[in-house]
Amino acid sequence: MFSQPIRTIMERRKFVTVPPGTSVREASQLMAKKQIGAVLVVEDKRLIGIFSERDVVFRVVARGLDPATTPLSQVMTQEPKTIKPNNTFGYAMTLMHENGFRHLPVIDEGKVVGIVSARSALDPELEEFVCEERRRQRFKEEAT
Secondary structure (H helix, E strand, C coil), rough: CCCCHHHHHHEEECCCCCCCCCHHHHHHHHHHHCCCCCEEEEEEEEEEEEEEEHHHHHHCCCCCCCCCCCEEEHHHHECCCCCCCEEHHHHHHHHHHHHHEEEEEEEEEEEEEEEEHHHHHCCCCHHHHHHHHHHHHHHHHHHC
């Protein structure tokens, strides 16, 4: 699974785009309705940000902002890291792990074509990936 190209794993149907002026409340309601963990913020057909369920907690609720009046442009992750459809799923998982996020937009020729989430890896191979990562980390720590 980890050597498969992203294009075979990414979620095409479940990615949702919204404009930057969308309120946090509207985005949250859309995420709940579509049962997704993030929306892609797009302006003039170009990805400018991503807003996730964790952003609701850490960037809105924890700061005491009003979800009804706070636009995504104020609380989204700007210029998120992206991958291409030909990158491997293992590369995507490593990128998400190293950077501490769970959703990764897939861009092809400047256009959003999908999204990959950590949830995509919820199968037996994930355990192997996590074990290998921990083993490498212990080895690295022991070497220093």
